[in-house]
Amino acid sequence: MTLDRKPTVIARTVTRLVVPMILVTAIALLLQGHNLPGGGFIAGVLTVTAFALVYIIYGLDYLETELLDRTPAVRYETESGIVREYGRVFASGLAVAAGSGVAAMVLGYPFLTQAVAFLEHLPVYGELEVASALVFDLGVYAVVVGALLTILAEVGAE
Amino acid sequence: MTQVILAAVLGLLFALGTFLILRRDVVRVVWGVTIISQAANVYLVTMGGLTGQSPVLGHGGEHPVACSVPDAGAECVTDPLVQALVLTAIVISFGTTAFALVLTYRLYEEHGTLNLGEVTAE
Amino acid sequence: MSADLAVSTTHVVIAPMLVALVTAVATLATRRHDRLQRALSLLGVGAYAVGVAVLADRVLSGGTLTYQLSAWPAPFGISLVADALAAFMLSLAALVTVALLVFSVVYVDEQGQRVSYHPLFHFMLLGVSGSFLTGDVFNLFVWFEVMLMPSYVFVAFYSGPRHTAAALQYTVLNLFGSALMLVSIGGLYATTGTLNMADIARRLAAPAEFGIDPAPVLGLSTILLVVFALKAGIVPFHFWVPPAYRAAPAPVSAFLAGVTKKVGIYAIVRLYFTVFAAGAVEGGLGLPALSGESFLAFFGPVLFAMALASMLVGGVGAVSRDALDDVFAYSSISQVGFIVLPLAVVATVSDPALRTLGVVAALVYSLNHAVAKSLLFLVSGTVYDATGTIEFERLGGLTTRFPVLSGSFFVGSLALVGIPPLSGFFGKLLVLDTGGRALAAGTPGAGLALAGALAGAIFTIAYLSRTWSQGFWGEVTPLVEHGSQSSVLVGVVAALALVVVAVGIGFDPVYSFAESAARAALDTDAYVDAVDPGVVARE
Numbered sequence: 155m156t157l158d159r160k161p162t163v164i165a166r167t168v169t170r171l172v173v174p175m176i177l178v179t180a181i182a183l184l185l186q187g188h189n190l191p192g193g194g195f196i197a198g199v200l201t202v203t204a205f206a207l208v209y210i211i212y213g214l215d216y217l218e219t220e221l222l223d224r225t226p227a228v229r230y231e232t233e234s235g236i237v238r239e240y241g242r243v244f245a246s247g248l249a250v251a252a253g254s255g256v257a258a259m260v261l262g263y264p265f266l267t268q269a270v271a272f273l274e275h276l277p278v279y280g281e282l283e284v285a286s287a288l289v290f291d292l293g294v295y296a297v298v299v300g301a302l303l304t305i306l307a308e309v310g311a312e
Numbered sequence: 313m314t315q316v317i318l319a320a321v322l323g324l325l326f327a328l329g330t331f332l333i334l335r336r337d338v339v340r341v342v343w344g345v346t347i348i349s350q351a352a353n354v355y356l357v358t359m360g361g362l363t364g365q366s367p368v369l370g371h372g373g374e375h376p377v378a379c380s381v382p383d384a385g386a387e388c389v390t391d392p393l394v395q396a397l398v399l400t401a402i403v404i405s406f407g408t409t410a411f412a413l414v415l416t417y418r419l420y421e422e423h424g425t426l427n428l429g430e431v432t433a434e
Numbered sequence: 435m436s437a438d439l440a441v442s443t444t445h446v447v448i449a450p451m452l453v454a455l456v457t458a459v460a461t462l463a464t465r466r467h468d469r470l471q472r473a474l475s476l477l478g479v480g481a482y483a484v485g486v487a488v489l490a491d492r493v494l495s496g497g498t499l500t501y502q503l504s505a506w507p508a509p510f511g512i513s514l515v516a517d518a519l520a521a522f523m524l525s526l527a528a529l530v531t532v533a534l535l536v537f538s539v540v541y542v543d544e545q546g547q548r549v550s551y552h553p554l555f556h557f558m559l560l561g562v563s564g565s566f567l568t569g570d571v572f573n574l575f576v577w578f579e580v581m582l583m584p585s586y587v588f589v590a591f592y593s594g595p596r597h598t599a600a601a602l603q604y605t606v607l608n609l610f611g612s613a614l615m616l617v618s619i620g621g622l623y624a625t626t627g628t629l630n631m632a633d634i635a636r637r638l639a640a641p642a643e644f645g646i647d648p649a650p651v652l653g654l655s656t657i658l659l660v661v662f663a664l665k666a667g668i669v670p671f672h673f674w675v676p677p678a679y680r681a682a683p684a685p686v687s688a689f690l691a692g693v694t695k696k697v698g699i700y701a702i703v704r705l706y707f708t709v710f711a712a713g714a715v716e717g718g719l720g721l722p723a724l725s726g727e728s729f730l731a732f733f734g735p736v737l738f739a740m741a742l743a744s745m746l747v748g749g750v751g752a753v754s755r756d757a758l759d760d761v762f763a764y765s766s767i768s769q770v771g772f773i774v775l776p777l778a779v780v781a782t783v784s785d786p787a788l789r790t791l792g793v794v795a796a797l798v799y800s801l802n803h804a805v806a807k808s809l810l811f812l813v814s815g816t817v818y819d820a821t822g823t824i825e826f827e828r829l830g831g832l833t834t835r836f837p838v839l840s841g842s843f844f845v846g847s848l849a850l851v852g853i854p855p856l857s858g859f860f861g862k863l864l865v866l867d868t869g870g871r872a873l874a875a876g877t878p879g880a881g882l883a884l885a886g887a888l889a890g891a892i893f894t895i896a897y898l899s900r901t902w903s904q905g906f907w908g909e910v911t912p913l914v915e916h917g918s919q920s921s922v923l924v925g926v927v928a929a930l931a932l933v934v935v936a937v938g939i940g941f942d943p944v945y946s947f948a949e950s951a952a953r954a955a956l957d958t959d960a961y962v963d964a965v966d967p968g969v970v971a972r973e
Contacts, residue, residue: 195403241462241465245459248458249459249463252452252455252459256456259445263505264448264501264504265503265504266503266504267505268504301407305410305414333606338602342606345606345609345613346609349616351613352616353616355617355620356616356617356620393629394620394623397620400572401575401616404612405612405613407583408579408608411583411605412602412606412609415590415601415605416602418590418593418598419595419598419599419602422595422598423595
């Protein structure tokens, strides 16, 4: 990506402010997904928009050089560096989602059967709802993030 | 009234998509197919009925009677199934469209043209 | 203890899908370890075959099995239904897939396998299994997409200019098909109020009770037929077939022709003969060619025209091609015509015995085509692997140089032609028997069906003998002279040839399996009872 001039200070500052907000919103959507609007897919897409913003404003290598503190791998080499990690996120997400279904089978229920438990008298929270659907959502989230970031990084590199 | 407007919009979307598919430019063809699949999604949502409260518990979903049921009353809820279907359909068409766009890019790199007539002539 | 036993019985239904999914994830996770990945992939397909065998055994001995995902009762949840028809199609898929994967491990180059070959293959298998097992129209759409997405990547697998163009055409066409399918599914939901296949059948059987107008359902199911015809590559929706099959790696072409096409056929049998067969439009349509009142009576002539056109267009196309893959691709268009023809003939008859015979004919022919056509595509792959070409111009004398390979090709083509005692003989025999009995019963168009089938058979002989004389006989060309064959590839091909022979010789169990599958396909009431979509309303 070769831009003639760098994005303005305004764009950089706004990105710095907005990216954490997007990420927090994404997590909120992920956590409430099992019984309110939200869920793994939409949270994943939102997370990817945060990454996309960083890619557009700071360039493709920023994530690796500044945040992860390492040298980015040579591009045009199949599945190098960070793309490989995105692939790993995708695979583990798939494993988590499938595993959440199999877990129900191990307990003797049909595939993907979900349950919910309420934890009461907790400090600060009072009552907390723990839904097994969250595990599945988490898997979906990882699948979406992994897949979209792979596309983004690969296509962006071209 | 909403039905009439939505029906017109749907018709327009399908017409536009068909028009674009018949173009020679590959990018336009892909756009055309994308528009048609989005139109199909909008159509799918309208199939669940247009009025009604949200079916979520605590937000109007205490009276789970779908509006499509006869004599459902004013407090009926929108059918949530079609929305779940559409979400799935969107995810699928999103992935496929992304792949089609990548293929379009590669087609341009390999053939040096986006004109369908020239691509298939080889 | 008895409860545990009951649960373990039903889990068998989802076993093929779970095995494919777990294998896909496992091969995805072991991309860095070539040998481990390949071992897992082969292990997975072996487990898949075992799972399918157990499922088929349970279904044949104990009747239809159903499985409600997440324990939601039908019609609210996602139902999986394993009846004899689904079991037959799954067995067909498992039989072919085992051979294809063993072939792939040797045939596809190291780099290609490392990239994503194995996970994609198992995802494709997952999509196919899901399509066979699902009892829900929308889920059929989802599994179609799961099956198609890897196939898009496979068509573009070799990433040459020709492959990209073929993949783009294939992708765009199927995207359009998916949109059509969504439209008809949405309409079905709005008109019938349900997406569960058994529930649709139940409601169509008593339209007044559920307040349904059957006429729009007929129109929507026609749109759905277009989608299935596109998947099965029936004329006039066949044009994507040759470029896609040519571009994909040989084992994948074999999978697309042998298994993926059969998903389209399965969907036609399942939806039109099990589900929509329950529907009827009162007073008929009033069109001259489409008489009768039941949905099937309307679809009969349409399927009939498509089947005839497929046999002829595919036959004419195959005779004039100059490369192995091209001939086989056009041939598969023609062969799908043979599969659809008996279905079309019996759609208009009311005699249940004849109708069962027609569906049996279609199923047996599907099995024959799946094995024989996979065999031919694998022969093409092996020839390419040995000589580096599949063009007739540069081939010749394969019989002297590679006798086992040529012999297997010979067996495969004889099976397609329909020579006894190979599997194809019984396929052709049953198709012609269906036509003959329909003719005897005075069904209009049965004579034309017989004539078309004979013409199609003559075309089959013509293009296969042309392939034989141009590619396998004659002077040994330099490429053939210096070629060297891989023993594993030839072994797989020879094994498939043995399967073709074995199915023909031990045809009795195959026939009884196909017959119970056909009975299951035509027994709408039993299907509805097994899924039991009315259970919640009764409680």
